Amino acid sequence: MRQLVRAAHIGPSLAVVALATLLAIADGLPAQRVLLVALAVLAGQLSVGWSNDLLDEARDRAVGRSDKPLASDAVARRTVLVACVLAVVAVVALSFACGWAAGAVHLAAVASAWGYNLGVKSTVWSWAPYAFSFGGLVVFVSLADSPPQWPPWWLPVVGALLGVAAHLLNVLPDLDDDERTGVRGLPHRLGARLIPRVAAAVLLAATLLLALGAGIGHPASLVGLAVVVVLTAAVLLGRGRVPFVAAVLIALTDVVLLLAAT
Structure with a gap:
């Protein structure tokens, strides 16, 4: 079992x-x-x-x-x-x-x-x-x-952006094995160096949309946006595993903001 x-x-x-x-x-x-x-x-x-x-x-x-x-x-x-x-x-x-x-x-x-x-x-x-x-x-x-209630249009879009980022980050550890067996999706074409940066850009877009949808003046939106900006800088400037870890933390921040916005 x-x-x-x-x-x-x-x-x-x-x-x-x-x-x-x-x-x-x-x-x-x-x-x-x-x-x-x-x-x-x-x-x-x-x-x-x-x-x-x-x-x-x-x-x-x-x-x-x-x-x-x-x-x-x-x-x-x-x-x-x-x-x-x-x-x-x-x-x-x-x-x-x-x-x-x-x-x-x-x-x-x-x-x-x-x-x-x-x-x-x-x-x-x-x-x-x-x-x-x-x-x-x-x-x-x-x-x-x-x-049944339809969500505001921006919530599914945020969910979609989170999904794209999840895909990019989830594939990262398996890039070499996938390449050896003929799997070449979008992350494989981007490469290990670009994946965290593209994921961070996608997540930053999700954060901005969440902030706008929930109301840019909302305290949670402002705090979340500030955290994501700092983490995005870590993705762009960090070395080793720092960009990957920072991108994952952005994703977690966005999930919290998504829950706060619903």
């Missing part, structure tokens, strides 16, 4: 579930609906994580990824396949339990993430599924309310 959980990319999966749950709480959804949103997002993330390892098994074996349970034979392929199918069934049921409109949006976001796994990640459009899925997550949570 532990290896099956590892194969689901459980760390990033739980981070997305936590973000959706906090957004639902910030939107004032009732407790039962918050739970439904969390379970739907968890099922979707599990299906995405397991499908990723199933589709990448041959590539992971080729580069000796001992951290991948499938590639290291720590878990049977059939077990992961059955779990993935069950997760797909669960995400359909749980998504529509949040409402037809909300369910349709969430399933589109999950399908987008599957599209990334199925090959978009090897193209210059590798950022697009992340943008669509993270933006869609914000819309899904709002539509899960009763009655």
Whole structure:
């Protein structure tokens, strides 16, 4: 069971579930609906994580990824396949339990993430599924309310920008292994040196949009903007791992601001 959980990319999966749950709480959804949103997002993330390892098994074996349970034979392929199918069934049921409109949006976001796994990640459009899925997550949570509510236009755009930055930073540790197996998405074309800088620029744009959307005079907006400006300077001027760490901290700051703005 532990290896099956590892194969689901459980760390990033739980981070997305936590973000959706906090957004639902910030939107004032009732407790039962918050739970439904969390379970739907968890099922979707599990299906995405397991499908990723199933589709990448041959590539992971080729580069000796001992951290991948499938590639290291720590878990049977059939077990992961059955779990993935069950997760797909669960995400359909749980998504529509949040409402037809909300369910349709969430399933589109999950399908987008599957599209990334199925090959978009090897193209210059590798950022697009992340943008669509993270933006869609914000819309899904709002539509899960009763009655359904459309978020202000800038909130899904901020979610999309956060998704692009997450993609850039998430791929950074795997650049060499990906190159060896023919995966050349946008981050691979940018290279390790440019990735933190491009991610910081994207996150700075998200911060500015959040500040404008929430009201530039809002104390949280001003503090967040000041923090991001300092961290952006660290990305541009830092050496070694400093740019990467600073970019991650910008992303965390933006998530806090996103929650404060909802």
